[in-house]
Amino acid sequence: xxxxxxxxxxxxxxxxxxxxxxxxxxxxxxxxxxxxxxxxxxxxxxxxxxxxxxxxxxxxxxxxxxxxxxxxxxxxxxxxxxxxxxxxxxxxxxxxxxxxxxxxxxxxxxxxxxxxxxxxxxxxxxxxxxxxxxxxxxxxxxxxxxxxxxxxxxxxxxxxxxxxxxxxxxxxxxxxxxxxxxxxxxxxxxxxxxxxxxxxxxxxxxxxxxxxxxxxxxxxxxxxxxxxxxxxxxxxxxxxxxxxxxxxxxxxxxxxxxxxxxxxxxxxxxxxxxxxxxxxxxxxxxxxxxxx
Amino acid sequence: xxxxxxxxxxxxxxxxxxxxxxxxxxxxxxxxxxxxxxxxxxxxxxxxxxxxxxxxxxxxxxxxxxxxxxxxxxxxxxxxxxxxxxxxxxxxxxxxxxxxxxxxxxxxxxxxxxxxxxxxxxxxxxxxxxxxxxxxxxxxxxxxxxxxxxxxxxxxxxxxxxxxxxxxxxxxxxxxxxxxxxxxxxxxxxxxxxxxxxxxxxxxxxxxxxxxxxxxxxxxxxxxxxxxxxxxxxxxxxxxxxxxxxxxxxxxxxxxxxxxxxxxxxxxxxxxxxxxxxxxxxxxxxxxxxxxxxxxxxxxxxxxxxxxxxxxxxxxxxxxxxxxx
Amino acid sequence: xxxxxxxxxxxxxxxxxxxxxxxxxxxxxxxxxxxxxxxxxxxxxxxxxxxxxxxxxxxxxxxxxxxxxxxxxxxxxxxxxxxxxxxxxxxxxxxxxxxxxxxxxxxxxxxxxxxxxxxxxxxxxxxxxxxxxxxxxxxxxxxxxxxxxxxxxxxxxxxxxxxxxxxxxxxxxxxxxxxxxxxxxxxxxxxxxxxxxxxxxxxxxxxxxxxxxxxxxxxxxxxxxxxxxxxxxxxxxxxxxxxxxxxxxxxxxxxxxxxxxxxxxxxxxxxxxxxxxxxxxxxxxxxxxxxxxxxxxxxx
Numbered sequence: 001x002x003x004x005x006x007x008x009x010x011x012x013x014x015x016x017x018x019x020x021x022x023x024x025x026x027x028x029x030x031x032x033x034x035x036x037x038x039x040x041x042x043x044x045x046x047x048x049x050x051x052x053x054x055x056x057x058x059x060x061x062x063x064x065x066x067x068x069x070x071x072x073x074x075x076x077x078x079x080x081x082x083x084x085x086x087x088x089x090x091x092x093x094x095x096x097x098x099x100x101x102x103x104x105x106x107x108x109x110x111x112x113x114x115x116x117x118x119x120x121x122x123x124x125x126x127x128x129x130x131x132x133x134x135x136x137x138x139x140x141x142x143x144x145x146x147x148x149x150x151x152x153x154x155x156x157x158x159x160x161x162x163x164x165x166x167x168x169x170x171x172x173x174x175x176x177x178x179x180x181x182x183x184x185x186x187x188x189x190x191x192x193x194x195x196x197x198x199x200x201x202x203x204x205x206x207x208x209x210x211x212x213x214x215x216x217x218x219x220x221x222x223x224x225x226x227x228x229x230x231x232x233x234x235x236x237x238x239x240x241x242x243x244x245x246x247x248x249x250x251x252x253x254x255x256x257x258x259x260x261x262x263x264x265x266x267x268x269x270x271x272x273x274x275x276x277x278x279x280x281x282x283x284x285x286x287x288x289x290x291x292x
Numbered sequence: 293x294x295x296x297x298x299x300x301x302x303x304x305x306x307x308x309x310x311x312x313x314x315x316x317x318x319x320x321x322x323x324x325x326x327x328x329x330x331x332x333x334x335x336x337x338x339x340x341x342x343x344x345x346x347x348x349x350x351x352x353x354x355x356x357x358x359x360x361x362x363x364x365x366x367x368x369x370x371x372x373x374x375x376x377x378x379x380x381x382x383x384x385x386x387x388x389x390x391x392x393x394x395x396x397x398x399x400x401x402x403x404x405x406x407x408x409x410x411x412x413x414x415x416x417x418x419x420x421x422x423x424x425x426x427x428x429x430x431x432x433x434x435x436x437x438x439x440x441x442x443x444x445x446x447x448x449x450x451x452x453x454x455x456x457x458x459x460x461x462x463x464x465x466x467x468x469x470x471x472x473x474x475x476x477x478x479x480x481x482x483x484x485x486x487x488x489x490x491x492x493x494x495x496x497x498x499x500x501x502x503x504x505x506x507x508x509x510x511x512x513x514x515x516x517x518x519x520x521x522x523x524x525x526x527x528x529x530x531x532x533x534x535x536x537x538x539x540x541x542x543x544x545x546x547x548x549x550x551x552x553x554x555x556x557x558x559x560x561x562x563x564x565x566x567x568x569x570x571x572x573x574x575x576x577x578x579x580x581x582x583x584x585x586x587x588x589x590x591x592x593x594x595x596x597x598x599x600x601x602x603x604x605x606x607x608x609x610x611x612x613x614x615x616x617x
Numbered sequence: 618x619x620x621x622x623x624x625x626x627x628x629x630x631x632x633x634x635x636x637x638x639x640x641x642x643x644x645x646x647x648x649x650x651x652x653x654x655x656x657x658x659x660x661x662x663x664x665x666x667x668x669x670x671x672x673x674x675x676x677x678x679x680x681x682x683x684x685x686x687x688x689x690x691x692x693x694x695x696x697x698x699x700x701x702x703x704x705x706x707x708x709x710x711x712x713x714x715x716x717x718x719x720x721x722x723x724x725x726x727x728x729x730x731x732x733x734x735x736x737x738x739x740x741x742x743x744x745x746x747x748x749x750x751x752x753x754x755x756x757x758x759x760x761x762x763x764x765x766x767x768x769x770x771x772x773x774x775x776x777x778x779x780x781x782x783x784x785x786x787x788x789x790x791x792x793x794x795x796x797x798x799x800x801x802x803x804x805x806x807x808x809x810x811x812x813x814x815x816x817x818x819x820x821x822x823x824x825x826x827x828x829x830x831x832x833x834x835x836x837x838x839x840x841x842x843x844x845x846x847x848x849x850x851x852x853x854x855x856x857x858x859x860x861x862x863x864x865x866x867x868x869x870x871x872x873x874x875x876x877x878x879x880x881x882x883x884x885x886x887x888x889x890x891x892x893x894x895x896x897x898x899x900x901x902x903x904x905x906x907x908x909x910x911x912x913x914x915x916x917x
Contacts, residue, residue, distance in 0.1 A: 116633060119504025126528065129495040131514060141513055142503040145631045189499070191594060196503055320727045326719035327728070331739045337746065337776075340757040395650025403647055412651060419658045421899050423837025424854070425866045426888045428663060429873045433881060434664050438787065475657055482654070488917040504638035527716045536747025539839045539866075543873055567749050568870075571756075571844050593748065596744035 436463025669889025
């Protein structure tokens, strides 16, 4: 199960190894042929104004898995993940070439409405951003607007339960969401996102603003929820990727002749392989902490 | 100042010591006097207006506020129709201006392509720079005839069953005044609203859009609730501006002192307009004092409005502090 | 399990379609609102420009006013109004500027926090008092005992200018970095010299632009002058502020009520000059203000 272990990797990445090895909750990955594809990314290039943030990304994202995106800062991880739900459209200077197919359909196509995309592909952000409304209204607002008003309170309870927040807030649903702790707020944001029943949930460094205990709670959620949703999570914390992800994509910064920098997908594989037996030297350098 | 001086004698610092302290005291004193003067000025204004209205106050008392008609011949002065006219023109302008202002603010913060924002913002603020007498001139000579010949007759034939839209014969009407006031308060409400909308944290907007709601749904669900208090303050400030506007209204409202009526398309009068038109023509002491009484009413209104806006602004600022975590 | 209907991306259901229509409708309304606001401005400015510029001639600025013009007879000009406004606004600025700056200095450099808020509140209240009430106040204060005069009018305008000048001076003074003050005080320079010699000069640019903006605001004010300085007393140019002086806004106000076409024409022409003056002054001052603010921030 562990594959071959290189000598110098043992010492430097022992903690990661332990995480990967000790991860008894990790199911072995089904063989590639049985994995259902959710996103099919072909030669994706993302450009702000005249500068490319990402070039030539090609990979597949699979259903009901946690896919982690790791890499040094500035390698375009956030830009990458925001391509999936058309959030980059909010930046006027953004352009994109290449395709991202969601179950076969190009989500950046001319006849595709970003509003519909975002309904199916949800997002949790880096800093918790609950609405200045009550806890209940935070979850219920999206449901009401999107027309999922039937059994509203049950839907709210279910979302909060799935986000492991119900027990802590069930007696104060009407109180302001801003009174919750950071970790609770982020779980509320997760509940808000999954209440509208997306297919995929994107997470942009969801635990980076949280303390270790809150982080652990979030990671636990990923394990429990991936049977229902597919997760793509950006993280700068390698141990976290090792703990939660089934597949890991490693991005890094490439430099051009005139000093331009852009991000590129270096290697994408099962998490174990990335951390214990990476194929690319750059991956190896990153996961062993030699740079980045 | 410092008692420790490595370089030496007091001769090197000729302004040290008593003379320096005198200079400080003089500057502080003079500046403090100016500040005190500003406070005294406000008190003086209130005092003078009250003093001027004393005769009328003692003659008519609070009945002044409920009786109508301005009759110098029989020494009968009442403010009721003026108060009514002031209220109807100001609130009418607020009702027209607020949706326009919010629309402009939303356009500038959410919809306008980058290169349009600057120019349009500047243009709307330029509207505020036009002097009231110029808008009034335009109102009489341009707007009035258009309303009289086209707009009011058409509205009357379409909606005449509502007493608000009665028959019209002249260009100088309450409606004209409402349109003019709308133009004048639009910039205030829109520029304050624009600042408020810009202050909504981007992360809240992203959170809403990320759920898959349309832009308008995000505006309704996130921006409006967030900016609610500030917009209320903006509206109140606009109302205050409309209440105090005397010149442009005087030029276009027709100075009608008959009984209170509902017809917007007929002449009317406001406190400010009456003051502008009649102050120089006051014939008796009682009339002059009654005009001061009117000014007192206006002063009280505007102070209350100002106070209300301040209270709301303070409450919004406190809430903002809680939200911005 | 998710209810995501993949085909939703291409074939929106009724609800999504309705929401999209509502969204588009609202966007249209917002565009309309902006267009209306710009159009209103355009219409007013265009009216004034069209009717005013064509009537503009040198006579307007040089000939005395004809009190009761006859159609076909000599129309005269408005030199009394232009000269009067020059004198009245000039003196008002001389009154308001020093006081405003002193108030700002007091608030920024000397006042304890409570007093600062109190003075700030006073300035806001002063700002909110309608101009016509200020006119009536000055009437009761000065005119009752001493009659109409240009000085009374200047005083009324100065009362209007005070909060504007003071507020903008306070803002600019607050931008002067504390490090400059500390450097000067650290050398042993007394407080008053630091304030007058270091802080004030740094803020001068911003104070001047604030004053210019206040002048632009106040040059068009009619109400404070209506009862403090009369119109039509002198037909020709009168530079003596102790006399009642004509002024451009009051003259426009009076002319707008008259019946003769020629008088309307003069009103438009005067309005055009007034509007141009105010617009050019405001825009220039604002542009200068942005520049000097950026300079102060860079120096910080």
